[in-house]
Amino acid sequence: MATKQISRRSILKTGAAGIAAMALPMPFIKAASAADGVVLGAVYVGPRDDFGWNQAHAVAMEILKSTDNVTVIEEENVPETDSVSKSMESMINLDGANLILGTSFGYFEPFMIDLANKYPDVQFRHAAPLWSEDKHPANLGSYFCYLNQAHYVDGVAAGLSTTTNKIGFVAAKPIPTVLSNINSVLLGARSVNPNVEVQVIFTGDWSLPVREAEAANALVDAGCDVLTCHVDGPKVVIETAEGRGVKSCGHNASQAALAPKGFITGAEYKWETIYSMYADMLAKGETLPNVVVGGYHNDMVKNTAYGAGATPEAIAAADAAIAGLKEGKPIYVGPLKDNQGNLVLDKTFDNYDPVLDGMNYLLEGVIGSIT
Amino acid sequence: MTAEALTTILIAMLGGAIRVSTPFIFVALGETLTEKSGRINLGLEGNLVLGAMVAYAISFHTGSPWLGVLAAGFSGVFLGLMHGSICSLKKVNDIAVGIAMMSFGIGVAFFFGKPYIQPSAPRLESLPLGGWASNPALQQALEINPLFIVGILIAIVMWWALANTRVGLVVRMTGDSEPAARAMGINPIKVRILATAAGGFLAGIGGAFLSLSYPGSWNEGLSSGQGLMAVALVIFARWNPLRCILAALLFGAAGALGPALQSVGISQGYYFFNAAPYILTLFIMVAATGSNSARAAPGELSIAK
Known part of the structure; x- marks a missing residue:
C-alpha cells in the first residue's frame, strides 16, 4: 500500500x-x-x-x-x-x-x-x-x-512436348484468374500444335494435397503426358507427375528442383x-x-529457367513467345468459342483488356466444365 | 458412358481406395482401440499431422523412411500418453481434451515442421504388385505401399486379440464396465492410458504414410481433416477393426470418384462428386442407426452414457 x-x-x-x-x-x-x-x-x-x-x-x-x-x-x-x-x-x-x-x-x-x-x-x-x-x-x-502470359509460354513449350496431344491441368476453383490460365495454356499450345487438348480437373479448393495427387494421377491415367496446375502449392502435382514419368510445368514459384527429369518451365510472378x-x-x-x-x-511475370524436360524446339518456341508478349502480341486472337460452342470473344483482345478479367468460360479445346 | 470410361473410373476408384485409405485405416484402428477401453480421443488429427512431420524429418535426417515411420509412431505415443494422463484426472472431459490435443499436435508439427517443407526426404517405396497387368492405369493402381498391408495385418490381429486374448478382454471390460474391471482387480486408468498411447502410435504411423508415401511430402495443408474423418469412420465401422478396413477402403474409393469422373470427361457437378465420401458416410451412418449399432458402442464411452 x-x-x-x-x-x-x-x-x-x-x-x-x-x-x-x-x-x-x-x-x-x-x-x-x-x-x-x-x-x-x-x-x-x-x-x-x-x-x-x-x-x-x-x-x-x-x-x-x-x-x-x-x-x-x-x-x-x-x-x-x-x-x-x-x-x-x-x-x-x-x-x-x-x-x-x-x-x-x-x-x-x-x-x-x-x-x-x-x-x-x-x-x-x-x-x-x-x-x-x-x-x-x-x-x-x-x-x-x-500470370496467364507466363502460362501461355508454358503452353507453347508443353504443346511441343506432348506426344499424346493431351495436357493435364489441375485447377483449384473456376474463378476468372484460374480460367484465364487454363485458356492461355490451351492457346499457347495450339499456337504451335493445333491438335492439343487441355484436360482440366477442378479440386474445389486451394490446398487439398490428397485430392491434387488423385487428380494428377487421374489425368495421367487419362493419357495426359504433360501436367500443369493452378493450386496454392503445386508441390504435390509436380512431384506426382515426376513419379509417373510425365513432364510438368510449374505455377507461382519455381518447382524445378522437384522434378529433375520432367520439368519444362513454369509461370512465375515477379512481385x-x-x-x-x-x-x-x-x-x-x-x-x-x-x-x-x-x-x-x-517485367512483372517470368518463366522458370528451363528444366531437363524442355527440348531445344520447345525452348526456341517459348523464347519466341516471350519476345512476342514483350512486344504486346495478343494471346486471345478472336473469334474464339467456348467448349459449349458459344462465341465468347468476337474479336482479338489486348492482353490487358478488362473484358478478359471477367472470363467465365473454358475455350473450345479444353475438356472440363466450370460447374 | 462407354465401357472404356467405366473401366477407367473403376480402376481409379480401386487405386484411390488403396492409395487414400491407409491413413484412415491406421487412425481408425487407433481410435477403435482407444474407444474399446472406454475413452474417446478426438485428437488423432493432431497425431496424424505430427506423425507426418516427424516421419518426414527423421527420414530426411537419417535417410531411412522406416525409421521415420517408427519415430512417427512414438510421437503419437507421446500425444496419446498426454491425452490419457490428463483424462485420468478427476472430472476431465475426454472430448474437450481431445480437441485441445488436436490443436496442440498440429501446432507442434507446424512449429517444428517449418524447415522440412522445402527439402526432399527419402520416401517409402511401393511394391509393384500390378506387374502382371497390361493396363498401365491398373499397374499404377496396384502399386501398393507396405504400410497398407501392415495396416490390414494389424486390423486382423487386433480383431482376433480383442476377442480371444486376455489383454483384449481386459481392454473390452474396461471399456464396457469400469466397476466390473475394478472388481477384477484391474486398474482402468492404467488400461486406458496404455490403450490411448497405443492408439496414438497407430495414428502417428498413419501420418507417416501421408508424408512418406501418398501424397508424399510434408506441408502444412497435408492432412485436411483426415484424422477427424477417421474418428467418424470408427462409429461407422461399429468398433470392429475389420470393418474399419472396409470403411476406409470405401471412403478412399469414394474420394477418387470426383477426379476420376472429370478425367473421363464427366465434368458437370464436380463439387457434388468431390463431396461423395461425406455424402456416403452420412447415408451409411443413417442407415446403420439401429439397435445393433447402439449395442456395439463400449458402455463406458462418455457419448454412450
Whole structure:
C-alpha cells in the first residue's frame, strides 16, 4: 500500500514532468522509423515456403530486405478473418509500417478497407484487381500480375512436348484468374500444335494435397503426358507427375528442383518489380499509384529457367513467345468459342483488356466444365 | 458412358481406395482401440499431422523412411500418453481434451515442421504388385505401399486379440464396465492410458504414410481433416477393426470418384462428386442407426452414457 501511495503522489506532484516524460519517447520512435527509411509489412495467408503463391511474395520481400533503408516485416498463416486486421494493426502501431501489403483475396473486404479508413496516413495495397476509385479509400489500392502470359509460354513449350496431344491441368476453383490460365495454356499450345487438348480437373479448393495427387494421377491415367496446375502449392502435382514419368510445368514459384527429369518451365510472378517500385517511391516521398498491373511487357511475370524436360524446339518456341508478349502480341486472337460452342470473344483482345478479367468460360479445346 | 470410361473410373476408384485409405485405416484402428477401453480421443488429427512431420524429418535426417515411420509412431505415443494422463484426472472431459490435443499436435508439427517443407526426404517405396497387368492405369493402381498391408495385418490381429486374448478382454471390460474391471482387480486408468498411447502410435504411423508415401511430402495443408474423418469412420465401422478396413477402403474409393469422373470427361457437378465420401458416410451412418449399432458402442464411452 505504502509504495502505491508514494508512486501515486509522486506522479501527481510531477504531473507536468510526467506528461513531458511520456511524450518524450514519441519523437524518438518517429525519428527512429524515419532513420530506418521505409517499413513494408506483408501478410500471407499460408506458409511462406509453400512452393507457391505465398512463396512468390516472400521471395520478393526477401529481395527487398537487402535494399538500404527498407525494413520488411512479414506474418504468415494469417487466415482471412479478423486476424488480418490484428496483424496489420500491430505492423502499423508497433513496427511503424508505411505500407501494408495484403496478399490474399479475402483480406480486402472488409478488413483492408476498414483499416485504410482508420489509418489514413498508412498506404495499403492488395494483390488482386479489386480496388475502384469511386468505392474505396484513396490510401488503398490494387496490384496484380497477369500470370496467364507466363502460362501461355508454358503452353507453347508443353504443346511441343506432348506426344499424346493431351495436357493435364489441375485447377483449384473456376474463378476468372484460374480460367484465364487454363485458356492461355490451351492457346499457347495450339499456337504451335493445333491438335492439343487441355484436360482440366477442378479440386474445389486451394490446398487439398490428397485430392491434387488423385487428380494428377487421374489425368495421367487419362493419357495426359504433360501436367500443369493452378493450386496454392503445386508441390504435390509436380512431384506426382515426376513419379509417373510425365513432364510438368510449374505455377507461382519455381518447382524445378522437384522434378529433375520432367520439368519444362513454369509461370512465375515477379512481385519484386512492384515491391521495389513501392519502396522506391515511398523513400522519395512520392504518392503511390492506386492500381499497378502488368505482365511480360513491364517485367512483372517470368518463366522458370528451363528444366531437363524442355527440348531445344520447345525452348526456341517459348523464347519466341516471350519476345512476342514483350512486344504486346495478343494471346486471345478472336473469334474464339467456348467448349459449349458459344462465341465468347468476337474479336482479338489486348492482353490487358478488362473484358478478359471477367472470363467465365473454358475455350473450345479444353475438356472440363466450370460447374 | 462407354465401357472404356467405366473401366477407367473403376480402376481409379480401386487405386484411390488403396492409395487414400491407409491413413484412415491406421487412425481408425487407433481410435477403435482407444474407444474399446472406454475413452474417446478426438485428437488423432493432431497425431496424424505430427506423425507426418516427424516421419518426414527423421527420414530426411537419417535417410531411412522406416525409421521415420517408427519415430512417427512414438510421437503419437507421446500425444496419446498426454491425452490419457490428463483424462485420468478427476472430472476431465475426454472430448474437450481431445480437441485441445488436436490443436496442440498440429501446432507442434507446424512449429517444428517449418524447415522440412522445402527439402526432399527419402520416401517409402511401393511394391509393384500390378506387374502382371497390361493396363498401365491398373499397374499404377496396384502399386501398393507396405504400410497398407501392415495396416490390414494389424486390423486382423487386433480383431482376433480383442476377442480371444486376455489383454483384449481386459481392454473390452474396461471399456464396457469400469466397476466390473475394478472388481477384477484391474486398474482402468492404467488400461486406458496404455490403450490411448497405443492408439496414438497407430495414428502417428498413419501420418507417416501421408508424408512418406501418398501424397508424399510434408506441408502444412497435408492432412485436411483426415484424422477427424477417421474418428467418424470408427462409429461407422461399429468398433470392429475389420470393418474399419472396409470403411476406409470405401471412403478412399469414394474420394477418387470426383477426379476420376472429370478425367473421363464427366465434368458437370464436380463439387457434388468431390463431396461423395461425406455424402456416403452420412447415408451409411443413417442407415446403420439401429439397435445393433447402439449395442456395439463400449458402455463406458462418455457419448454412450
